[in-house]
Amino acid sequence: MVMIKTLLPALALGLAALFAPASTSAAPVRILALGDSLTAGYGLGPEDGFTVQLEKALRAKGLDVTVINAGVSGDTASGGLARLDWALGDGADAAIVELGANDMLRGMDVAGTRAALDAILTKLGKREIPVLLAGMLAAPNLGPDYQSRFDAMYPELAKEHGAMLYPFFLDGVAAQRQLLQGDGLHPNAEGVALIVERMLPSVERLVAEASAPR
Numbered sequence: 001m002v003m004i005k006t007l008l009p010a011l012a013l014g015l016a017a018l019f020a021p022a023s024t025s026a027a028p029v030r031i032l033a034l035g036d037s038l039t040a041g042y043g044l045g046p047e048d049g050f051t052v053q054l055e056k057a058l059r060a061k062g063l064d065v066t067v068i069n070a071g072v073s074g075d076t077a078s079g080g081l082a083r084l085d086w087a088l089g090d091g092a093d094a095a096i097v098e099l100g101a102n103d104m105l106r107g108m109d110v111a112g113t114r115a116a117l118d119a120i121l122t123k124l125g126k127r128e129i130p131v132l133l134a135g136m137l138a139a140p141n142l143g144p145d146y147q148s149r150f151d152a153m154y155p156e157l158a159k160e161h162g163a164m165l166y167p168f169f170l171d172g173v174a175a176q177r178q179l180l181q182g183d184g185l186h187p188n189a190e191g192v193a194l195i196v197e198r199m200l201p202s203v204e205r206l207v208a209e210a211s212a213p214r
Contacts, residue, residue: 026064028064028065028066029063029064029065029066029093029094029207029210029211030065030066030068030090030091030092030093030094031065031066031067031068031092031093031094031095031096031203031206031207031210032068032070032087032088032092032094032095032096032129033050033051033054033067033068033069033070033071033095033096033098034070034071034080034084034087034095034096034097034098034099034120035050035070035071035072035075035080035096035097035098035099035134036071036072036073036074036075036076036080036098036099036101036102037071037072037073037074037075037186038050038071038098038101038169038170038186038187039051039069039070039071039096039098040069040071040072040073041069041071041192042073042186043181043183043186043188044188044189044192045189048188048189048192049069049192050071050192050195050196051067051068051069051071052067052069053192053193053196054067054196054199054200054203055067057196057197057200058200058203058204058207061200061204063204063207065207068087068090068092070083070087071098074102075099075102076099076100076102076103076106076108076113076116077099077100077103077112077113077116077117077120078112078113078116080097080099080116080120081116081117081119081120081123084120084123084124085123088127092129093129093210093211094129094130094131094132094206094207094209094210095124095129095130095131095132096131096132096134096203096206097117097120097121097124097131097132097133097134097163098134098136098169099116099117099120100113100117100135100136100150100153100154101136101169104136104138104139104142104150105139107142107146110146110149110150110153113150113153114153114157117133117153117157118157118160118161121133121157121160121161121163122161125161125162128214129210130163130164130206130209130210131161131163131164131206132163132164132165132166132202132203132206133154133157133158133161133163133164133165133166134166134169134199135151135154135155135165135166135167135168135169136150136154136168136169136170137150137151137168137170137174138150138151154167155167164202164205164206164209166199166202169195169199170187170195171195171198172194172195172198173187173191173194173195176191178190179191179194
């Protein structure tokens with residue numbers, strides 16, 4: 001009887017540990033947003049940019065995430081490649097790659113843009129970082145040949161690298177004056193909110209992939 005009384009506290013402690021809720025102290029999922037002015041938040045207030053609005057939307061869904069703003073206004077795909085290692089300095093669990101718009105606006109060779117994006121995706125793949133590739137569409141005034149090669153580049157690269165694809169970053173916002181800043185190119189705060197709303201399901205899948213056991 002004495003032995004049973006002695007064992008009861010230890011048994012209770014063991015059962016409490018067994019049925020205790022799982023720890024919630026895991027680090028947030030870190031999403032690197034590598035891009036140009038569309039990612040950087042050009043012309044917007046500090047609370048209105050893409051990365052800030054995206055992080056808020058994900059957290060509102062109950063996801064513990066940190067979205068890292070690695071956008072540089074005016075950057076090209078090769079510029080993004082050149083600073084990728086620096087941008088990954090503190091590590092990342094997932095990445096959104098939004099580059100190529102400036103290449104297109106400058107009429108740069110599609111082959112060069114594709115090579116830079118391919119190298120970015122290769123580097124991220126070697127680190128086993130899941131990627132959401134955000135595509136862009138070429139302006140019609142660049143001609144049908146350029147347009148077809150540029151537009152096809154994103155789905156082809158996503159397929160080759162096994163990356164997720166969001167076909168057009170400015171979907172629903174491009175050419176909508178009420179959703180754009182005065183330059184007619186960059187989204188205003190309302191435009192960014194619509195981009196985040198439309199992209200959110202894809203980013204949720206990206207977070208799920210980054211959180212899955214490997």
